[in-house]
Amino acid sequence: MAKTGPLSEKPMKWYHYIAGFFAGVFFTNATPHYINGISGHPFPTPFADPPTIGLSSPMTNVIWALFNFLAGYLLFRTSKINPKRKLGLLVFFAGIVFFAITFSFMMMDRV
Numbered sequence: 001m002a003k004t005g006p007l008s009e010k011p012m013k014w015y016h017y018i019a020g021f022f023a024g025v026f027f028t029n030a031t032p033h034y035i036n037g038i039s040g041h042p043f044p045t046p047f048a049d050p051p052t053i054g055l056s057s058p059m060t061n062v063i064w065a066l067f068n069f070l071a072g073y074l075l076f077r078t079s080k081i082n083p084k085r086k087l088g089l090l091v092f093f094a095g096i097v098f099f100a101i102t103f104s105f106m107m108m109d110r111v
Contacts, residue, residue, distance in 0.1 A: 012080060017091045020079035024095025026072030028103070030065045037061030 036043035037058045045064045048054030056064070081088040 012085060012088055016079045016081075017088065019075045020081045020088050020092040021095035021098075023072045023075035023079055023081075024092045024097075025099040026068045026075060028096045028099040030068035030072060032103070033061040033068065034065035037063075037065055 033043060033045065037060075040058050042055035042057060043061050044052050044054065045056040045060055046052055047060055047064070048056045076092070079088060079092070081092055083089065
C-alpha cells in the first residue's frame with residue numbers, strides 16, 4: 001500500500017530553501033517600487049544616476065517592480081513551498097523579514 005500525505009513527499013533540497021528565501025526578498029523589493037510607480041512618485045532603482053541613490057521615473061519603477069514580481073514568482077515555484085512544508089514557509093517569510101528590515105535601514109538616511 002502506497003503512503004499518502006505530507007510524509008510521503010520527497011524532502012526539499014537545500015537549493016529549494018535558498019530559492020524560497022530569495023522569492024521573499026524579490027516580492028518584498030517589488031512592493032515599494034510598484035506602489036511608488038503607480039502613485040506617480042519617483043523612487044530609487046538600480047537604473048538611477050547614481051544607482052540606488054538617484055530617483056527613477058514612475059514608469060521605470062513599475063517595470064522594475066514587475067521584473068521583481070516575476071523573479072519572485074519563478075523562485076517561489078522553484079522552491080516547491082506549500083502550506084504543508086512549514087520550514088519552507090518559514091524560510092520564505094525569513095526572506096521577507098530580512099529584506100524589509102534591511103530596506104528600512106537603507107531608507108532611514110533618505111528621510
